[in-house]
Amino acid sequence: MNRVSTFGNYQSALLDLMTAQTRAQDAQERVSTQKVATDLSGFGRSSETLTALKSSQSRIQGFIDTGETVASRLETQALALNRIADGVSGAREAIAAALASGRTDGLMLELQGHYQITQDGLNSRHQNRYLFAGSQSATPPVTAMTMADLADLPAASDAFANDSLKQVSRLDEGTLMETGFLANEVGHEGFDIFRDIQLFHEATPLNGGLDDATRDFLTAQLTRLDQARETVTNFGARNGSLQNRVDSILTAQTTQKVSLDEMLSKKTDADLAQALTDLELSQVAIQASAQVINQLRQVSLLNFLS
Known part of the structure; x- marks a missing residue:
């Protein structure tokens, strides 16, 4: 004969209630976090795979962050090189105009402006660091503020004032790029020309009409300025090539990260429809267990003994 006791009934009902509450909590966590579990222990045997995937994901994200920083720096560097080229080209145009007009009135003032543009380009900064200063990026690489300072x-x-150490960036496991x-x-070719013009001006002021010696000197500077512009343009082309390579690496890394994200999602994302169903079922079970406990208060054996 099986014995029925009030204590045993209460204990069974309480265990059912606690089990339902645990299931409800688990379902609620899956709904709120949209994940199968909140820690690795909840993933069981697949936890090692998830750890490896997350490590790869973090490593690739680190390379992507570095690549985006490098891409931003190269973009600023391209603008700076364009400014330097504009300064050199502007100096050539000013001299060509003076030769065409046969007078040098205001020429030195124009050249000083173009020198300033060139100097500003060489002293360009990115994230408050000088682009062309090598490792001494806190110090302006060009110290001569005027053509007169340059001539002195x-x-x-x-x-x-720059050193010889160029910026090097690691874009992935096997790619180190000098950027x-x-x-x-x-700027050395352009600065040589600006200095020579300033020294010539100090010896023979460039103001007024052109004599043969001045014309020959200025004509020679046109060829030199063409070469200086070509040098800067070549650096700009190299910078553009670096930009294309960085963009290609970033595209490949982004694709790889998307693939990893999808793999992780399949292993860690919860089935929301199933989680909501489990939550509703567990809430029904909690209500049923609570009703059973309430009813047990009315069927105590003590009521029959009385």
Whole structure:
């Protein structure tokens, strides 16, 4: 004969209620987090696979962040190189106009403006760091503020304060890319010309009409300025090539990350429809268990003994 006790009935009903509450909590977590579990222990045997996937995901995201920073720097560098080229081209146009008119009135003032444009380009900054300063990116790479300052130096090369260490970036596991240029590499030809013109002006003021010596000197500077512009343009082309390569690497890494995200999603994302169904069923079970407990209060054996 099986014995029926009030304590046993209460204990069975309470266990059913606790089980239903646990199921409800689990379903509620899946609905709110949209994940199968909130820690690795909840994924069981697949936890090692998930750890490896997350590690790969974090590593690729790190490379993507680095690549985006490099791409932004190269974009700023392209603008700076264009500005340097504009300064050199502007100087050539000013001299060509003076030769065409046969007068040099205001020529030095124009050239000083174009020198300033060139210097500003070489002293360009990205994220408050000088682009063309090498490793000494907190110090302006060009120190001569005017053409007169440049002429006071023993040589044009003395106007550059950058060192010889170029910016190098790691874009993925096996790709180290040299993405930086140096001010003295980009601007030395143009600065040589600006300095020579300033020294000529100090010896023979460029103001007024043109004599044969001045005309020959200025004509020679046109060819030199063409070469200086070509040098800057070549650096711009190299910068564009670097931009294309960085963009290609970023595209491949983004595609790889999307693939990893999908793999992780399949393993970690909860089935929301199933989670909502489980939540509703568990709530029904909680209500049923609560009603059973309430009814047990009315069927106590003590009521029959009384």
